[in-house]
Amino acid sequence: MSFYKSIVINETTTAYFWEITEDFNVLFRQVTLKDISLARLEKMKSESHQKGFLAVRMLLQHIGYSDFDLYYDEFGKPHLKNTKEELHISISHSFDFSSICISKSKPIGIDIEIVKPKILKIAPRFMDISHLKDLSEPDKIRKATIIWE
Numbered sequence: 715m716s717f718y719k720s721i722v723i724n725e726t727t728t729a730y731f732w733e734i735t736e737d738f739n740v741l742f743r744q745v746t747l748k749d750i751s752l753a754r755l756e757k758m759k760s761e762s763h764q765k766g767f768l769a770v771r772m773l774l775q776h777i778g779y780s781d782f783d784l785y786y787d788e789f790g791k792p793h794l795k796n797t798k799e800e801l802h803i804s805i806s807h808s809f810d811f812s813s814i815c816i817s818k819s820k821p822i823g824i825d826i827e828i829v830k831p832k833i834l835k836i837a838p839r840f841m842d843i844s845h846l847k848d849l850s851e852p853d854k855i856r857k858a859t860i861i862w863e
Contacts, residue, residue: 716769717776718811726819730777731826732769732812741768747781766807773814833858 718733734741738761745768747755758764771781783794784803794801794816802817804824815824831851837843837858845861846854 717773723815727815727817727822729813729815729824730773732773732776734765734769734807734810734812736765738765738768741765741772745771745775745781747771751781751784762809763807766812769812770805770807770814773812777814777816827859829855829859831855837861 716733716735718731720731721729723729736744751767751771755764755767758767771784774780774784779794784792785795786792792803792805794803799818802819802821804815804822806813806824806826808826809828811826813824813826815822833855834846837846841858841861846857849857
């Protein structure tokens with residue numbers, strides 16, 4: 715089991731992280747998937763993406779939910795059902811980590827990403843790059859990644 719950590723953001727919001735150290739078969743054997751999720755998993759071409767998908771389900775199980783509690787609306791936004799109170803959930807996975815963030819109070823979002831130089835090529839699409847002026851290359855990469863998120 716590779717539960718990595720949880721971060722309490724405030725009294726109503728917590729983020730959970732799974733470090734993906736298992737191979738695909740280990741993850742697959744440890745989760746129970748509904749038919750629609752199994753079909754979605756089978757369509758994924760990348761093993762890395764498959765493992766991220768399964769690790770999200772491992773996180774759900776770790777905190778007392780399952781794939782059967784998760785559904786997506788017509789816009790692709792995830793939701794949890796079978797809860798006594800409305801919960802807001804956001805999901806992300808990137809390379810060796812998967813994460814979910816759950817809030818009892820308001821919609822939230824989480825996005826994990828590896829800090830890498832490639833971000834500077836797309837930075838003009840989502841930010842005013844003048845904010846990167848006079849920074850060292852590592853600081854430009856870090857700042858652009860934080861703004862992206």
